[in-house]
Amino acid sequence: MPHTPSIEPLYAFDVYKDGRVHKLSNDELSSPRDKSLSYRWVHLNLEDTGIRKWISDNVDEIASLSLTLEDTRPRAVQHQNGVLLNLRGVNLNPASDPEDMVSIRMWIEDGFIVSVRARRLMAVVGIRESIEAGNPPRNVGEFLTELSAQLISRMDPIISGLSDKVDELEEISLERTDGLRSELAHLRRTTIMLRRYIGPQREAISHLGVTNTAFFTDEGNHILREVVDRITRMVEEMDAVRERSAILYDQLSDQRAEEMNRNMLVLSVVAAIFLPLGFLTGLLGVNIAGIPGADYPLAFGLFCVALLMISLGLLWWFRKKKWI
Numbered sequence: 001m002p003h004t005p006s007i008e009p010l011y012a013f014d015v016y017k018d019g020r021v022h023k024l025s026n027d028e029l030s031s032p033r034d035k036s037l038s039y040r041w042v043h044l045n046l047e048d049t050g051i052r053k054w055i056s057d058n059v060d061e062i063a064s065l066s067l068t069l070e071d072t073r074p075r076a077v078q079h080q081n082g083v084l085l086n087l088r089g090v091n092l093n094p095a096s097d098p099e100d101m102v103s104i105r106m107w108i109e110d111g112f113i114v115s116v117r118a119r120r121l122m123a124v125v126g127i128r129e130s131i132e133a134g135n136p137p138r139n140v141g142e143f144l145t146e147l148s149a150q151l152i153s154r155m156d157p158i159i160s161g162l163s164d165k166v167d168e169l170e171e172i173s174l175e176r177t178d179g180l181r182s183e184l185a186h187l188r189r190t191t192i193m194l195r196r197y198i199g200p201q202r203e204a205i206s207h208l209g210v211t212n213t214a215f216f217t218d219e220g221n222h223i224l225r226e227v228v229d230r231i232t233r234m235v236e237e238m239d240a241v242r243e244r245s246a247i248l249y250d251q252l253s254d255q256r257a258e259e260m261n262r263n264m265l266v267l268s269v270v271a272a273i274f275l276p277l278g279f280l281t282g283l284l285g286v287n288i289a290g291i292p293g294a295d296y297p298l299a300f301g302l303f304c305v306a307l308l309m310i311s312l313g314l315l316w317w318f319r320k321k322k323w324i
Helices: 051-058 061-067 122-132 140-173 180-211 218-284 299-320
Strands: 011-016 021-023 037-045 075-079 082-089 102-109 112-117
Touching: 011 122, 021 122, 037 051, 037 122, 037 140, 051 061, 051 112, 061 075, 061 082, 061 102, 075 180, 082 140, 082 180, 102 140, 122 140, 140 180, 140 218, 180 218, 218 299
Parallel strands: 037 112
Antiparallel strands: 011 021, 011 037, 075 082, 082 102, 102 112
């Protein structure tokens, strides 16, 4: 193993076959692995520029490039004697949006795991806490199944919340519509962003279990299948949320269009009634000689009665035609 510069990992542990755990110092990261070792896990921060040299010295060029990419999508790719694995988890960091999903990039081979992240991922924190509590995943396969399960368990409440939000908006829409369209737009955007990564994650974890059977026991394969089934249900639920949101959005748009049409009808009726009245008042209001009734005292009253009769006649005609 070539000499590599000292770096500051986020976590680094040696987990032995008998369950013992040794926390690695910075200088031990590239030390030879003991035969009694089950696996070594080194977790790095992508923002630390020094890790690129360490990664390139400890894994091959393709794996090194994959681990240091700025933007990744979930995938599992067999490469030489290991696996390149990219996964995503919901963002549960303070003042963050859950749909702004956090990625973890991993290189996995027999007895060695290198993981890289740009932002804190709670599922990884959970594994670190288990290791420090003396209850580590016993092998690489258990590590991967526990990580997958923790990622999914933290997604569940978020996805269920989307469905609950649609239910809430559907109930509110029966009473009012103000502001609902903007809330629906935000909900659909959140669902699309989550669906963008959770869908491929199902394929990645499924591919991981199928092509890397040496890592997993029968129990591990069963857990991975359960994880894939849960992701499938999540994807179906997100698709249902998106469809229900679209239907509700269309209903609100139709309702708004109907309200506008009803208002336009009222305005049209008012205009139709006052159009002849305006014509008559304008005609008789010209300041020239010969206006009928100019010298008759009851002319103004009779004219107002005539206007009223015309208005009532127009209203009766509109109702007969079922326009109002």
